[in-house]
Amino acid sequence: MALPLTVRRAFEKALNPHDVLTDLVQCRAYECDGLTGYRVVPELVLLPRDAAQVAAAVRVCAEHRVPFVARGAGTGLSGGALPVADGVVISLARLKRILEVDPVDRRAVVEPGVTNLEITAAAAPHGLYYAPDPSSQQVCTIGGNVAENSGGAHCLKYGFTTNHVLEMEVVLADGSVVTLGTETGDQAGPDLRGVFLGSEGTLGITTKITVRLLRTPESVRTLLADFPSVGAAGDVVSDIVGAGIVPAAVEMMDTLAIEAAEEAVHAGYTVGVPAALIVELDGPEAECDAGFAQVKEICERHGCTRLHIAGSAEERAAIWRGRKAAFAAVGRISPDYFVQDGVVPRTRLAEVLGRIGDMGDEAGLRVANVFHAGDGNLHPLVLYSSAAGETERAEHLSGAIAELCVELGGSLSGEHGIGTDKACSMPKMFGEDDLATMARVRSAFDPHGLCNPGKVLPTPRLCGERPGRYKPHPLEEAGVIERL
Template structure:
């Protein structure tokens, strides 16, 4: 990067908060999707919202692309740097500015971790509901960018349902506020469109989140099954009974083995599948519905029911579930996490087909997923040293696109990022994508804000397909266009 441009950043941030040494820059070359790496030209470490705006202004003035970054735990390469571009790291903006128990909200800076918000709210009997598995380290700014979900989003929704307002630095360095003190806001819901835009519409510098009162009762069970299909049918019966559990998670045998080896959370090592079902809410409702859930598990042939006896045991069960990705390292030197979604009714079908595809590719796939909403997290296990990377990536992409074919989505919560941008034409037509680009252009006409993410580009994906294509869901017979 040109020395006089670097001087502009230094003038805004001070020498200590501008990184240009190759060894320092390498720390930022990837996020949680480590297969993609790009060393940025410069890393900016602003310490305030005003410094973020000033940094973006310098970028805008020189036409330099920039990528905002929180904790770098994203799994889709959403925070992958742009070569010759700037990474704006928001880790220094990590203050909880206010917890307002009367209005049940907290005001936080973007670098505050998800878990810290609930910790700050706990003295008031309140908590922040979205709980991605990485909540110990992932930041609220990243959660806003990715519209993060978590295990409890079947009942409680996603980040977009829990953020009331955000201060945003736009691509030209101007600052605006999206949303406000109440969900009732005049005009287009720009905040709703911004959340989940994967850092392509602006940089968040302040977030107002909604806090919920802690539920009166929580009940959790781990139910073992002899087949994955029986576990899947159980989930369908629970929903059909009019019960919306706070969480329904499924782990297959490979995942159970990995989790047990890693954290010894008390899962049954030889169960073909385990369901973690959690209900929360008022006492009577939870007690009655939990009884129904246990009965449905038995009726579907559950081989073992382990009801959490106290909060510590519940915590242990969840620690096991949330450690599933990391534990996959015990099964295989390398793995890819997928994030596709299928309509819940097709869970059994998709699992059979994934198993077939894995066999054909000569690779193993462990499955752990949010069974309540059909969000799969197949873990494609491979050995890079044995030259299996390319095969694993092909399998991983094929799984994501299979989910679309079955009427679902490429991504339930990890985002499209760099990872799945080339698969977007499997889910959306060129017209759909061009329409999304209109929103992009309204926020960032120069395309400086996290370029190369979400949308397929010739550089990343090869030549674009021609202008006419039937909608992929039409081909699948899921929708009729006309």
């Protein structure tokens, strides 16, 4: 059902006609995020130029009960930015100013369309940087990171987005503008900043963020180690942490992920090896040297077959280029794939990877693994071919892997969020009372359910149907069955 012309005119008045996209072809560019298996074309796409226009657009949505979905760079992998067919997408791509870099108090104030890497580039002349390091940091934006509470390769030591965001300017569902948190990070009363951060766009839209900056480490040491089995690599991770060493990052890749990454960027990985670890330490030079010697000894003790230590900034960059290219590179060995995201205790890494392999064999599908081993945050990539009719099997396997993580004492998501993809799995992790409490909090911020509807919390319709406009079954079109 198309929005009335009066509503369209209201949006054009709140912004301007050129910033309201109505053409089907233009709107189709916003039909999905990085989870391309789910697609819905929005009624309109709004392109506000500043926070005031974001608030004005949301006020029109509130007045006319139009559902809206905030969108950043569209790099999310859980369907969190999936549009609503009879709603609007509010793109924050034009809000991309770095408003302030304060080297004395070590913080920066930015708009939501700024990328992680741009924050670090602006802080670098002051000997500072922004620690959260998602693999897509060159393109993912801070607004989306706030929505998903993104992590990344260096979250083992430095934490997630929530550990680095001090204050946020937020547009609520009625169009009002509030500030959550403080510029120092200290506040009295309920932590509404913490409630909002990671809420996946279901409580409002962030329009300005104050982030914490850290001193650039004095020393950084990086190694790439090959192992004869995933189990041996997993044991290394447990022993490193058990020794009291807190690396900046510990990443693991399996055979398929290594093959894809090496073919794509030629990072110097060993093709065919069962598992590889990237271990990075940073901090004071003496501390790094001592910890690095221990890490090397642990790797060798567990049968490391190759140990490559980055001897320069260029070699370190090459190692990370392979890891960060892995998701996209898998497209070279499979036409289609689902990227899953779950967490298990570190001590169960070998067990869960074995179970995932068995599940893939049973489904007749390959699974590549590349993940943040230091904190047990898995990223299994389920490879399939839609042309061969494997989509449903792959989708089922992907969901089963997420639920396996819960079974083994972990969680459904480490950083990609629940979104559309895992909403129906939420009861596997949370009881009825927990879900009801989440719904009440959501209603307190958004009583009419306009902010990113259909995400995170399970609903009967989404758990039984693929989202989007209704598509008749072929038997219905042939007149054999009727829709009730």
